[in-house]
Amino acid sequence: xxxxxxxxxxxxxxxxxxxxxxxxxxxxxxxxxxxxxxxxxxxxxxxxxxxxxxxxxxxxxxxxxxxxxxxxxxxxxxxxxxxxxxxxxxxxxxxxxxxxxxxxxxxxxxxxxxxxxxxxxxxxxxxxxxxxxxxxxxxxxxxxxxxxxxxxxxxxxxxxxxxxxxxxxxxxxxxxxxxxxxxxxxxxxxxxxxxxxxxxxxxxxxxxxxxxxxxxxxxxxxxxxxxxxxxxxxxxxxxxxxxxxxxxxxxxxxxxxxxxxxxxxxxxxxxxxxxxxxxxxxxxxxxxxxxxxxxxxxxxxxxxxxxxxxxxxxxxxxxxxxxxxxxxxxxxxxxxxxxxxxxxxxxxxxxxxxxxxxxxxxxxxxxxxxxxxxxxxxxxxxxxxxxx
Numbered sequence: 001x002x003x004x005x006x007x008x009x010x011x012x013x014x015x016x017x018x019x020x021x022x023x024x025x026x027x028x029x030x031x032x033x034x035x036x037x038x039x040x041x042x043x044x045x046x047x048x049x050x051x052x053x054x055x056x057x058x059x060x061x062x063x064x065x066x067x068x069x070x071x072x073x074x075x076x077x078x079x080x081x082x083x084x085x086x087x088x089x090x091x092x093x094x095x096x097x098x099x100x101x102x103x104x105x106x107x108x109x110x111x112x113x114x115x116x117x118x119x120x121x122x123x124x125x126x127x128x129x130x131x132x133x134x135x136x137x138x139x140x141x142x143x144x145x146x147x148x149x150x151x152x153x154x155x156x157x158x159x160x161x162x163x164x165x166x167x168x169x170x171x172x173x174x175x176x177x178x179x180x181x182x183x184x185x186x187x188x189x190x191x192x193x194x195x196x197x198x199x200x201x202x203x204x205x206x207x208x209x210x211x212x213x214x215x216x217x218x219x220x221x222x223x224x225x226x227x228x229x230x231x232x233x234x235x236x237x238x239x240x241x242x243x244x245x246x247x248x249x250x251x252x253x254x255x256x257x258x259x260x261x262x263x264x265x266x267x268x269x270x271x272x273x274x275x276x277x278x279x280x281x282x283x284x285x286x287x288x289x290x291x292x293x294x295x296x297x298x299x300x301x302x303x304x305x306x307x308x309x310x311x312x313x314x315x316x317x318x319x320x321x322x323x324x325x326x327x328x329x330x331x332x333x334x335x336x337x338x339x340x341x342x343x344x345x346x347x348x349x350x351x352x353x354x355x356x357x358x359x360x361x362x363x364x365x366x367x368x369x370x371x372x373x374x375x376x377x378x379x380x381x382x383x384x385x386x387x388x
Contacts, residue, residue: 038304041381048377051370058367062180064140069173070152070159072136073336077158077168080106082354083119085163093123102128106158116353119164127157163356165344174336175360181337182318183367185252189317190310192256193263198306201264202294205271212268219261227258231320235329244335251330255320263309270302304381312375315368322364338364 042048061068088101105125108117133152140146153159162171204215234254238247274280275298283297299306324330325339326346333340338360344350345357 038378038381042377045373045377045380047373051373051377054366054370055374058179058183058370061176062183065176065180066138066140066146067148068150069170069176070135070149070161071170071173072138073169073174073177074334075136075169077164079108080119080158080160080164080168081117081166083158083160083164083168084354085356086121086160088129088161089126092126098128100128102126103153103157103159105156106160125157127153127159129153129159162359163354165341165354165357166350171341171356171359174341175338175363177336178338178341178360179363181248181331181335182321182339182364185248185255185321185337186314186317188252189255189259189320190314192252193260193313193317194306194310196256197260197263198267198294198299200260201267202271202298203290204264205268206275206290206294206298208272215264216268219264222258222261227320228323230258231255231324232327232329235324244331247331248335251321251324255317259313259316259320263306263313266309267306270305271298274298274301304378308375308378308381311371311378315371318364318367318371 083106086103086106088103090099090101091097092102103126105122105127106119107122109120110116111118129151130153131151133149133154134147135149135152137145137147151159160170160172162175164170165174200215204212231254235251238250242250271294280293280297283293288296321330321337322339322342325332325337326342328343331337331340341360342358342364345361350357
């Protein structure tokens with residue numbers, strides 16, 4: 001028997017894998033929630049992801065500052081004044097390689113030219129770097145007594161990776177402790193600005209009328225005043241006998257009262273655009289009050305945008321505290337913040353002797369850049385017209 005030949009065009013078609021992948025991707029996107037879309041789009045911004053990881057490490061240092069710091073930054077060490085940063089070594093003078101890095105000891109010598117004491121390495125003594133070492137005592141979170149530190153060397157050795165200041169205090173420990181103040185001020189300040197900006201901006205855009213006119217005139221008045229002179233004037237009015245904690249919260253309040261205007265303008269514009277939507281009118285007909293409509297129905301509709309805006313506002317708060325402390329109108333010693341540490345680097349003669357005192361400024365720059373990159377990533381991810 002003769003086999004029937006297949007007519008042309010009846011062969012089974014092989015599936016196009018590329019088309020199937022696109023179909024599956026479209027199906028996944030169609031079923032995804034708004035926050036899933038934001039997360040997927042943010043993950044494509046590699047620089048923002050790296051910056052977010054860096055900020056997570058910085059805030060981990062805020063939480064575990066006592067454990068991560070090699071020494072107590074409040075204890076001066078006169079024998080190590082202006083000690084330069086130590087280098088980690090893996091090869092000793094004899095050329096032998098060591099798996100565990102070590103640092104040389106330190107000694108004080110007299111410079112015959114300037115007649116100044118200088119701290120120099122003592123290559124006759126070496127100390128191996130160890131993890132989880134016992135050292136200066138502290139209270140973790142002010143509750144749990146402990147003396148365990150992440151890294152260090154055995155006594156009488158000294159681990160000074162970033163040098164010391166004029167009182168012999170370890171710069172690395174002070175930078176870690178200073179991050180607790182500088183970074184927390186950014187979060188607290190933005191939290192207060194968020195509350196004020198969302199409330200007043202929401203009322204201005206949703207209620208309108210005379211309420212809108214009054215709030216907008218207040219915003220225009222505050223925005224017409226240069227920020228730095230206004231910060232300086234308010235900071236100079238603070239009583240000099242206040243404690244560090246009182247000054248800290250006063251600085252947060254000053255920065256918040258000035259930083260809410262931009263967010264209020266954004267919220268007002270968004271509310272004016274969406275307050276006529278059906279879901280808002282349905283809430284009003286159901287008898288919901290103005291504040292309930294604002295916080296339960298209007299804000300969630302563009303919460304991702306607010307988060308992006310807030311992440312870009314935190315650097316301004318950090319720079320505000322750093323600037324005020326640097327010029328002597330913010331926090332003062334014995335408080336430890338990045339601005340207070342940079343204040344010690346104002347003298348050119350000190351910088352010529354100890355340029356490592358500018359290292360807190362490097363951390364300020366890296367943190368500001370990281371927040372800006374994260375804010376850019378969140379802003380792009382919150383864009384409803386951006387492709388996933």
